[in-house]
Amino acid sequence: MDAFQKRKLINAIILVFSTLAALFGIMWLFWILGTLLYKGFSTLSLDVFLGDPPAPGDSSGGLKHAIVGQTLIVLLATVIGIPIGILAGTYLSEYGKNSRLANFVRDMSDVMMSIPSIVVGTFIYAVLVKPVGHFMGLAGSLSLAVMMIPIVLRTTDDMLRMVPPELREAGYALGATKFKVIKDIVYRAAITGIVTGVILSVARIGGETAPLLFTSFNNNFFTTNIFQPMASLTVTMYDYAMSPYKYWQDLAWAAAIILTFGVLGANILGRVIAHYKFKR
Amino acid sequence: MAGQRGFWADWSFAKLALGATILVLVILLAVFVVLYKESSLAISTFGVWKFITSQVWNPPLDKFGGAPAIFGSVVSTVIAITIAVPVAIGIAIFLTEIAPHFLRTPVGVAVELLAAIPSIIYGMWGLFFFAPFMRDKVQPVIHATLGKIPVIGQWFSGYTPGIGLLTASIVLSIMILPFTAAIARDSFKMVPDILKESAYALGATKWDVMKDVVIPYAKLGVIGGIILSLGRALGETMAVTFVMGNQPVIPKSLLEPATSITVTLANEFTEADTDLYLSSLFYLALILFVMSFLVIVIGKFFFLKRVER
Numbered sequence: 001m002d003a004f005q006k007r008k009l010i011n012a013i014i015l016v017f018s019t020l021a022a023l024f025g026i027m028w029l030f031w032i033l034g035t036l037l038y039k040g041f042s043t044l045s046l047d048v049f050l051g052d053p054p055a056p057g058d059s060s061g062g063l064k065h066a067i068v069g070q071t072l073i074v075l076l077a078t079v080i081g082i083p084i085g086i087l088a089g090t091y092l093s094e095y096g097k098n099s100r101l102a103n104f105v106r107d108m109s110d111v112m113m114s115i116p117s118i119v120v121g122t123f124i125y126a127v128l129v130k131p132v133g134h135f136m137g138l139a140g141s142l143s144l145a146v147m148m149i150p151i152v153l154r155t156t157d158d159m160l161r162m163v164p165p166e167l168r169e170a171g172y173a174l175g176a177t178k179f180k181v182i183k184d185i186v187y188r189a190a191i192t193g194i195v196t197g198v199i200l201s202v203a204r205i206g207g208e209t210a211p212l213l214f215t216s217f218n219n220n221f222f223t224t225n226i227f228q229p230m231a232s233l234t235v236t237m238y239d240y241a242m243s244p245y246k247y248w249q250d251l252a253w254a255a256a257i258i259l260t261f262g263v264l265g266a267n268i269l270g271r272v273i274a275h276y277k278f279k280r
Numbered sequence: 281m282a283g284q285r286g287f288w289a290d291w292s293f294a295k296l297a298l299g300a301t302i303l304v305l306v307i308l309l310a311v312f313v314v315l316y317k318e319s320s321l322a323i324s325t326f327g328v329w330k331f332i333t334s335q336v337w338n339p340p341l342d343k344f345g346g347a348p349a350i351f352g353s354v355v356s357t358v359i360a361i362t363i364a365v366p367v368a369i370g371i372a373i374f375l376t377e378i379a380p381h382f383l384r385t386p387v388g389v390a391v392e393l394l395a396a397i398p399s400i401i402y403g404m405w406g407l408f409f410f411a412p413f414m415r416d417k418v419q420p421v422i423h424a425t426l427g428k429i430p431v432i433g434q435w436f437s438g439y440t441p442g443i444g445l446l447t448a449s450i451v452l453s454i455m456i457l458p459f460t461a462a463i464a465r466d467s468f469k470m471v472p473d474i475l476k477e478s479a480y481a482l483g484a485t486k487w488d489v490m491k492d493v494v495i496p497y498a499k500l501g502v503i504g505g506i507i508l509s510l511g512r513a514l515g516e517t518m519a520v521t522f523v524m525g526n527q528p529v530i531p532k533s534l535l536e537p538a539t540s541i542t543v544t545l546a547n548e549f550t551e552a553d554t555d556l557y558l559s560s561l562f563y564l565a566l567i568l569f570v571m572s573f574l575v576i577v578i579g580k581f582f583f584l585k586r587v588e589r
Binding site for chain 2 (some may be wrong): 007008010011014015017018019020021022024025026028029031032033035036039083084085087088090091092094095096101102104105107108109110111112114115116117118119120122123125126127146149150153177178179180182183203204206207208209210213214217234237238241242249252253256259260263264267268271
């Protein structure tokens, strides 16, 4: 066998191996997805969406409390996290630029982005739940907001920096103040990018369980009071999946598929907006 | 008047933006300070080195040592990375060099979407489907092969209901697989086409191009990505909580139930009934925070920063 044939042979072997690796990896992921779709859809019913929480051993009831709780917690986290993230991102791009403070904050927000989510939960537990004395929905929202801020900050910073400086200069030439330029020119030019970042960050935190375990905890009753322990889809999944009751385990799968569709839906929406924006 | 109002709006917006920026730093600092303060009782009781090396985790006796949890976190992360990285690089090579063009975008997007699936779903799948699979199909095979090897055979002995360190590590590796693959693919994609084309023009095969052009060029990015995946695996809770077993011991065999920092926190945090117990859990959280901080700093600032330059 000459050197050329040998190289071709090695090439073929490697290509086969990496194709196999790809198939191997994708197989596991499809197994999980298939399980999720099969178990989830076989348990979905109207009762799952509208029913009250089941009692132990019951075989009827639903997830209304968890769906509403999850929505409230994520919505509140968004309301808290987004303005802070956008304002800080605006500062980095428009005021701080390449100053040492701005670069330091950029690095630190990367660090913040990768704090283990359960550690964020323990942090909020220490500063809010322990002093107050009981779990509450608001604490869950706060821990999600803490995870959201660095994500929004980073995308806002990146998106605003893509706005060409000539646009800003044109505004200044007309005598506009910096605030006016940012509000009416920079934000307008970058709005699609910012919205995409916000949606993707919601998708990212929407499926988090660990930060909610000791903040919003769980509640077996329907509540919209954010100062009370509040059920969420994720923590409910955790409790129900670990329970010995068949119907509860089925409900956990139903919750899983509702959550996955919510998260993936938000993710795809964000991508579609980004795609149309940057195609032009 | 209008001019003055404009000035005030301008001034207060600038201060508001600055305030939000400072807040980010304050939160990060506060996480560290609060965790340190909450764990100070445990730190003063057990010390640093003794806590890290002590294997006793006994809540009724108020004796706490972090070794089993730290061991579980480190070992499960290492195993998960060892499994996930070769497969992820295989997927990345497949996506950038082998797959026909019409497949690249859909498969690439599918991998990215899989990275967005909540990790608790991997954990539930692990509990209901993968653990029984491990027990019935994989465990006998492991006993018959790896278990027979002298010395390391004991790591693969023992009978369990499928829940244990190895199962958790594999579920963890599947969970980080899409993330790692997406980063590796992005690094490979950054290699300029002209470099690859020059190599092809010299008669290089695809593997020659990968080995001598793509991998050297993308090396730092891939290593940085692997380290970020490591950080992710280290801090992951829900994918492992269901299948780790929550036994606060250092297991003799990889098949046996174990625990990790995140698993201990998830299972015991709300049950801690003494101050020292809670403080020890905060101590574990602080250790995890410091570990992932170091991993991120190495990955991001040592490897990925050099890629950007």
